[in-house]
Amino acid sequence: MKVVYMGTPDFAVGALEALIEAGHQVTAVVTQPDKPKGRGKEVQMSPVKACALKYNIPLLQPVKIKEAEAVETLRTYQADIFVVAAFGQILSEEILAMPKYGCVNIHASLLPKYRGAGPIQWAIINGEKITGVTIMRMDKGLDTGDMLFQKEVAIAPDETADTLHDKLAEAGAHLIVEALAKIEAGDVTPVKQKDEESCYAKMLTKAMGRIDWQMDAKKLDCLIRGLISWPGASTVFRGKSLKIWKEEVVSEQDGFNAMAQPGTVVRVEKDAFYVQTGKGILKILEVQPEGKKRMAVKDFLLGYPVKVGETLL
Numbered sequence: 001m002k003v004v005y006m007g008t009p010d011f012a013v014g015a016l017e018a019l020i021e022a023g024h025q026v027t028a029v030v031t032q033p034d035k036p037k038g039r040g041k042e043v044q045m046s047p048v049k050a051c052a053l054k055y056n057i058p059l060l061q062p063v064k065i066k067e068a069e070a071v072e073t074l075r076t077y078q079a080d081i082f083v084v085a086a087f088g089q090i091l092s093e094e095i096l097a098m099p100k101y102g103c104v105n106i107h108a109s110l111l112p113k114y115r116g117a118g119p120i121q122w123a124i125i126n127g128e129k130i131t132g133v134t135i136m137r138m139d140k141g142l143d144t145g146d147m148l149f150q151k152e153v154a155i156a157p158d159e160t161a162d163t164l165h166d167k168l169a170e171a172g173a174h175l176i177v178e179a180l181a182k183i184e185a186g187d188v189t190p191v192k193q194k195d196e197e198s199c200y201a202k203m204l205t206k207a208m209g210r211i212d213w214q215m216d217a218k219k220l221d222c223l224i225r226g227l228i229s230w231p232g233a234s235t236v237f238r239g240k241s242l243k244i245w246k247e248e249v250v251s252e253q254d255g256f257n258a259m260a261q262p263g264t265v266v267r268v269e270k271d272a273f274y275v276q277t278g279k280g281i282l283k284i285l286e287v288q289p290e291g292k293k294r295m296a297v298k299d300f301l302l303g304y305p306v307k308v309g310e311t312l313l
Helices: 010-021 047-054 068-076 119-125 161-185 217-226 297-303
Strands: 002-007 025-030 035-037 042-044 081-085 103-107 130-137 147-154 233-237 240-250 265-269 272-276 281-289
Touching (some): 002 010, 010 025, 010 047, 010 081, 010 161, 081 161, 103 161, 119 130, 119 217, 130 161, 147 161, 217 233, 217 240, 217 281, 272 297, 281 297
Parallel strands (some): 002 025, 081 103
Antiparallel strands (some): 035 042, 103 130, 130 147, 240 281, 265 272
């Protein structure tokens, strides 16, 4: 099939490469404009643009995909289908109606659950055991179109948003290749989403990363793993920010101070320290002090000798 592919971040790269390897003719790639990133504010291309350049695929980088010039350029590519994966812009109804087989989206959840911008992170934060990818037919709503194909992906007990991202990207790449073959053959049974079963995966905010030690340990564990890439989960230790990269929930509390207040260090070992939460205890294993690199707690303790009774805020 002739495909116009729309995507921007790392999540969308695998599916683009899978379509190329499967023999589809990707007539163009549409991605977000290059943007300044990092401390030096150097202008960087998106991962999808880098992939398109690797394969010498024509590029379109509109500031607004709905503008007349961009719409007319899309027509010239004469695609059978538009495939979208984390593109970052809303398509107009005019664009949605353009290709023969319409527009399909690779969404990183089992719709109708987790519509919106952060389905991967929210699946972790909410303690889900199963998630997956959905190939859906796009309409004018936000992730509301008919579901065409789905693939489940298990969430491991120690899964982070980063590791789940990679698993879902791989699943999406395999599924979109299967989907296009069936769409072209007419072997599709669209399923309408049940709006009453949906929940919105709202965009993450920096404020979400501030640890509230009044929460119970299991919920904090999910939060820390879900926010690992951005904004990260952090607390305040001796007046400075301390990011928590890795921890474990302690199931047995025998031998710990049962009267300790949430946020209190209740035990220190050579490679970990333990913090009381609203319910249960977290064993802290990897941290990042303000202005420093990520490190194992055994290294952190060499420069910051944590003491029992100290408080994290």
